Amino acid sequence: SGPLLQVQGLEVEFRTGGRVVHAVNGIDIDVRRGETVAVLGESGSGKSITFEAILGTLDSPPGHVTGGRAEFEGQNLFDLSPRRRRAICGDRIGMIFQDPLSALNPVYTVGWQMAEMYRVHRHLGRAEARRQSMDMLARVGIPDVQRRIDNYPHEFSGGMRQRLVIAMALAVDPALVIADEPTTALDVTVEAQILALLRDLQRERGMGLILITHSMAVAAEIADRICVMYAGQVVERGDVRTLFGSPAHPYTAGLLHSLPGVAAARHRRLTPIPGQPPDLAHIPPGCPFHPRCPRAEARCRAEPPALRPVGDGQREAACHFAEELLAAAPTAQQDEG
Ligand code: SF4
Numbered sequence: 331s332g333p334l335l336q337v338q339g340l341e342v343e344f345r346t347g348g349r350v351v352h353a354v355n356g357i358d359i360d361v362r363r364g365e366t367v368a369v370l371g372e373s374g375s376g377k378s379i380t381f382e383a384i385l386g387t388l389d390s391p392p393g394h395v396t397g398g399r400a401e402f403e404g405q406n407l408f409d410l411s412p413r414r415r416r417a418i419c420g421d422r423i424g425m426i427f428q429d430p431l432s433a434l435n436p437v438y439t440v441g442w443q444m445a446e447m448y449r450v451h452r453h454l455g456r457a458e459a460r461r462q463s464m465d466m467l468a469r470v471g472i473p474d475v476q477r478r479i480d481n482y483p484h485e486f487s488g489g490m491r492q493r494l495v496i497a498m499a500l501a502v503d504p505a506l507v508i509a510d511e512p513t514t515a516l517d518v519t520v521e522a523q524i525l526a527l528l529r530d531l532q533r534e535r536g537m538g539l540i541l542i543t544h545s546m547a548v549a550a551e552i553a554d555r556i557c558v559m560y561a562g563q564v565v566e567r568g569d570v571r572t573l574f575g576s577p578a579h580p581y582t583a584g585l586l587h588s589l590p591g592v593a594a595a596r597h598r599r600l601t602p603i604p605g606q607p608p609d610l611a612h613i614p615p616g617c618p619f620h621p622r623c624p625r626a627e628a629r630c631r632a633e634p635p636a637l638r639p640v641g642d643g644q645r646e647a648a649c650h651f652a653e654e655l656l657a658a659a660p661t662a663q664q665d666e667g
Pocket residue numbers: 579580581617618619620621623624625626627630635648649650651652
């Protein structure tokens with residue numbers, strides 16, 4: 331079977347006050363059933379906007395999809411009416427955000443909001459919706475469900491709220507879950523628990539899971555494959571071990587080398603490489619990373635590198651010198667020894 335979601339050549343622009351912001355510039359991303367893909371990048375790399383564009387939740391105007399396709403379960407979402415797209419996404423795609431309160435209504439009880447998901451998307455009656463809500467809340471690790479189900483969201487801790495949002499996202503029995511920085515607001519212990527929960531649920535249900543994150547540690551912990559984004563483009567993608575073992579793009583390498591240790595890096599923003607990501611209204615010509623790249627040469631300033639298979643073909647990178655970088659890199663094992 332083909333990919334569950336296949337995004338090809340996606341382009342998104344924002345037009346504000348005479349400026350054209352090129353937020354997403356020809357992105358290819360795919361995820362299969364039963365697979366977790368981490369989309370990794372600094373803030374402003376276009377990772378959230380990519381998925382807002384796909385789901386039709388961009389603020390539009392000023393945001394517009396200006397090119398590309400997003401095939402979900404064999405259908406190009408961009409060919410559908412906004413109404414049809416919302417219906418499909420609501421029934422088949424679960425969303426989890428960094429701030430669980432944004433997904434919860436403060437004036438309704440937890441149980442009412444959960445049951446509503448079952449009633450609207452699965453067309454269950456009141457009693458059955460409540461029964462299934464309890465099962466799901468228990469599954470995501472809410473203690474004392476009999477009592478907690480009649481609480482309001484503010485009566486839950488941050489970690490419990492994120493479990494609640496996960497339960498709500500899964501209530502519709504989605505084929506795909508998209509989680510945007512789901513653990514960024516949580517402390518390290520709770521973060522590890524939430525990631526483990528997501529991983530378990532993903533395996534149990536054979537869903538596709540897309541995890542948007544700025545944290546290499548989070549990506550390494552949960553992903554099968556990784557997509558590294560920079561300036562609205564994918565600069566490297568492939569199997570997680572391959573990529574972190576021997577990066578073929580200087581940006582990925584920079585992210586890795588800047589890590590003092592996985593634990594310490596867990597909550598750090600990805601800003602270890604000198605310089606800033608470009609202003610997306612003025613993306614540098616050639617390779618967008620060249621102003622920050624320690625390996626940049628004249629060619630990099632003139633010619634944009636295409637994303638292409640590198641090395642053993644297990645990964646793709648968008649760098650003119652990816653082969654050289656790979657050849658020069660010590661193996662992961664030597665690095666550790
Ligand atoms: Fe660096 Fe050039 Fe590769 Fe871009 S193409 S990442 S500037 S070496």
